[in-house]
Amino acid sequence: MRLSRYFLPTLKENPAEAQIVSHRLMLRAGLVRQASAGIYSWLPLGFRVLKRIEQIVREEMDAAGCHEVLMPTIQSADLWIKSGRYNDYGKEMLRIRDRHDREMLYGPTNEELITEIFRSEVRSYRQLPRNLYHIQWKFRDEVRPRFGVMRGREFLMKDGYSFDVDFESARKSYDAMFVAYLKTFRRMGLTPIPMRADAGPIGGDLSHEFQIVAETGESAVFYDTDLVELIEQGELDADRLKSLYAATDDKHDPKTCPVPPERLGTARGIEVGHIFYFGTKYAEPLGATVTDADGNQVPIHGGSYGIGVSRLVGAIIEAGHDDAGIVWPESVAPFKVGLINLKADDPATTAAADGIYDRLRGSGVPVLYDDRDERAGAKFADMDLIGLPWQLTVGPRGLKGGVVELKRRAGGERNELSIDAALARLCG
Amino acid sequence: MRLSRYFLPTLKENPAEAQIVSHRLMLRAGLVRQASAGIYSWLPLGFRVLKRIEQIVREEMDAAGCHEVLMPTIQSADLWIKSGRYNDYGKEMLRIRDRHDREMLYGPTNEELITEIFRSEVRSYRQLPRNLYHIQWKFRDEVRPRFGVMRGREFLMKDGYSFDVDFESARKSYDAMFVAYLKTFRRMGLTPIPMRADAGPIGGDLSHEFQIVAETGESAVFYDTDLVELIEQGELDADRLKSLYAATDDKHDPKTCPVPPERLGTARGIEVGHIFYFGTKYAEPLGATVTDADGNQVPIHGGSYGIGVSRLVGAIIEAGHDDAGIVWPESVAPFKVGLINLKADDPATTAAADGIYDRLRGSGVPVLYDDRDERAGAKFADMDLIGLPWQLTVGPRGLKGGVVELKRRAGGERNELSIDAALARLCG
Structure with a gap:
């Protein structure tokens, strides 16, 4: 994508209304604009990130055997009256x-x-278990929306629902989602910590929330360091992980905490997912029953599983940024490479940069090409701000020596390389 | 996907509430279920079709240089009060x-x-032209919603918006969309006919609607056969096409029609797209101006461009079905192949069918595998009903002779082939 033709309005100053870093950076980097209180429009760059996060969620849900559906945003009150x-x-x-x-x-x-939907179509335990999910906009009319997309009113959520014939089977469905959630957040470059939680308005008696670690997180979390180690090593046995301690500050009590001090870790966290087993809470009032193996009509055992898709855009920024701007993990970055033409009014530099742009695109590498006629300083600042994983800078001085500069946004490591070597690195 | 684990509730009988064929077939083939009047839930099979249509629209918009954004569903009334x-x-x-x-x-x-959004970020004619679109749910509270997703209340629309500095440039943007729309509908296996239209509540003085041809279409359309020929041959010059006659029955008057009878075609059509040039109608009340090349502040010239994405699911079925069910064009089909195991309780047949299933999936061919323990007749009927382009049937009798049966859903042509030959045909 050529930046000269893109729609990427960046801001130099911090917007006064933004209290937290992800909100500030999402506005400054041109990811979103507020449409009304707690309601946002996603501009092209932010939209790409949102879609990449959505796609990771989708792939992990599909890999876990779930089926994607799409329910409408507007519902009749009837069923809600029935459920109470x-x-x-x-x-x-x-x-x-x-x-x-x-x-x-x-x-x-x-x-x-x-x-x-399930009640109308499913009759027998033979049609179970099933897990259906959708990724759809939700609305919660927060009294005081704030923190940008982290606590908005209209937000994108993946919500999934499992249906089982009994508790034993439902617990397996729950555990499968427990593990799928950890995989999902790990793919986004995050460190998720699962912890026992209250069921709140969803109801039920088994529930975990998933906090991801970020220095600027909203709550303090305390955890058994074995838990985080196992998760980071990809050893995702649900029973083992569920047995290890983790709690947010409002629940953590040093006096009763079962973890010895040398194994008690602490960090700040942001909630990005929440799962519930609620048994027959909805099946009973709505009459959702199946015939079990003995021919009896039994209510379906249900669970529900939420991931805050639009919230994750903010959460990932909270977990990955520095003074200069966003630092995207490669898996969710809107483009992999930012290509900077340092002297757009110099035909030789432009010819070289255009050539690199074509070769990157030819190799299927998503690249944002800053071909604007702007000062170098403004280009570097914008590129750091929007946080693409790799920056490739092409300038007249380097070209004389046959080199371009490749910078890794995370950490800032820079290397001068031949064009071919730089492309080999990026197209791998 | 194994049908035994999928969520695909088909119906044998025609639902009484459905008046038109696409609505009947969408319910019977388990694509959607009504959630409340004019509001639908998309089940897994229907969701896949919706996503494929959405993706074709997205690719053609991107190819035409548009940028995807996402605006919220809920808006403040303020801007609407300003625009009148x-x-x-x-x-x-x-x-x-x-x-x-x-x-x-x-x-x-x-x-x-x-x-x-544009007004807040764009200052200069140098930042124009731009074309931004999104694919988002809309709501229109129809007094009498009917015809399933063809006239629902909550529906998915691609709406795009062009911004130009003057009429000449805006006309080019309009023409680019005119051509992109024809390409989009052609990719879905449809025959689109563009025709002059009224601007309605969008306003403006230049507008075309796009009708696709379907025997069961809602309106009669009359057209210059040269127009359809050029479109079918892919000769998409906007000026030439716009000069050729086409009109729906409410506008067509045989007395004034400029087309000689031997070139006047007639068909039934369904509206699936509508484009508008409305000039400064919104820019003026909302104060969206840019500096032009002479340094003057001028209001932006706008156009808007809509495609009924969820409506297209119904429209494509209206254009492609027979007595047995849906006949999907390959480009939007939920799966390319339906694999039928004729005797799921026979180990040899199941081993052969499982092997074919694995090979198809290994080649990346989207396949729905009917592995259920059901009668052959029910399996054939379901497979015809859901309309996948290819049916591959594996049975004990054929396997003895070393063959499977490959049927093309469109037209019904059947061939007995070796497994390898069938796979070569499908994986190509």
Whole structure:
């Protein structure tokens, strides 16, 4: 992509309304713009990141045997009245009356609707287990939306739902999601810590939330260092991991903490996922039953599994940035390479940079090419700000010596290389 | 994908509520289920088709130099009050009050919001032209939603917006979209006919709609056969095509029609796209101006470009079906191949079918494998109903002779082939 033709409005100054670093950087790097309180428009660069995160989530859900569906954003109130949550949910639920004065709502979550879909179609335990998920916009009318996409009102969530014939089977579905979540966040370059959690308005008696480690995280977390080591080594046995201690500060009590001090780690964390086993809480009021192996009608045992897809864009920035801007992990970066033409008004430099651009694109490497006629300083600052993993700089001085400069955004390591050597590094 | 583990609830009978063939087939083939009036949940098979259509639209927009963004579904009423459309839009607009009693709405289209984004960031004609699009859910509160996803209330639309410094440049942007739309629909196996249209609530004085040909289409269309020939031959010169006659029955008047009878074609059509040039209609009230080459502040000239993405699922079925079910074009089919194991309780047959399944997947061919223990008749009927382009049937009798049967869904041609020959045909 040529920057001269792209739509990437960067800001030099920190916007006054942004209180946390990810919000500041998302505005400055031209990822989003606020449309109204807690509601954002995703500009091209931010949209690419959002889609890459969504795709990692999708691939890991599919690999775990889940099936993707898409439920609507607007629901009828009927099922929520049946489940008993219509009143429970309070003012966070965006309530709507349509032209025929029917009560509707903008879904904050989808347990009722997916249970109803399942109820209408599934009759026998032989059709179980199943796990259906969707990646859809949700709305929660926060009284005080803030922190950019970290606590917005309209946000993108992956919510998945498992259906099983009994508790034993449901626990397996739960554990499979527990492991899939760890894999998902690891692929985004994050360190996730699972911890026991309250079920809140979803209900049920087994629940974990997933916090990712970030210096600027919203809560302090305390954990058994064995837990994080196992996760970092990819040893993802759900039973073993669930047995190891982790808690946020509001639950952690040094007096009762079972972990010896030498194994007690602490960090700051951001919640990015939450899973629930809620048994028959929705199946009973909605009448979702199947015939079991003995011919009895039994209510389905359910679980639900959420990942904050748009929240992750902010969380990943909180976990990866420096004074100059964002530092994207390669797996979610909007482009792999930022190519800088240092002297766009010099035909030889431009010819060399154009050639490199064509070769990168020819090799399928996603590249953003700063071909603008701007000062070098502004180009370097913008490129650091938007945080692409690799910066390749082409200038007249280097070209005389037959070299270009390759910089790794994370860490800042720079190397002068021949064009061929630089391309070999980037196209690998 | 193994059908025994998939979520594909098919129906044998025609649902009474469905009046048109695409609605009937979408329900019967398990593509969608109604969540409430005019609002649908997309089940796994339907979701795959929706995503494939979306991806074709995306690729053609990107190829035409447009940039993808994502605006929210919920908007503040403010900009709509400024543009003057807040009252104009009437009861079709879903109006919402949030917890702070602010007037919000579910966007039926996005001219105001995108113009505001552009206004805030763009200052100079040098930053033009630009074309931004998004693929997002819209809501129009139809008084009587019907025909399934063809006239739903919540629907997925690609809406794009061009920004130019003057009329001449804007006309080029318009023509580029005119051509991109024809390419887009052609890739879906459709025959699109562009025709002059009224601008309606979008406004402006230049507008075309795109009807695709389907025997069961909603309107009669009349056209110069040269027009359709040029489009089918891929000769997509916008000026030439725009000069050729086409009109729906409500505008066509045999007395004034300029086409000689021998060149006047007629068909039935379904509207799937609509493009508008509206000049400064939104830029003026919203104050979206740029500095032109002479240093004057001038309002931006805009156009907008819509494709009904979810509507296309229905439209493609209207254009491609027979008595047995859907006939998907390969470019949008949810899977390329349906593999039928005729005797799932026979170990030899199952071993052969499993082997073919693995080889197809190994070659990256999307395949739905009917591994259920069901009667052959039910399997054939389901496979015809869901309309995958190729059916590969593995049975004990054929295997004795070393053959499997390959059937092309469109046309019904069948061939007995060796397994290797069948795979060579499908993996090519």
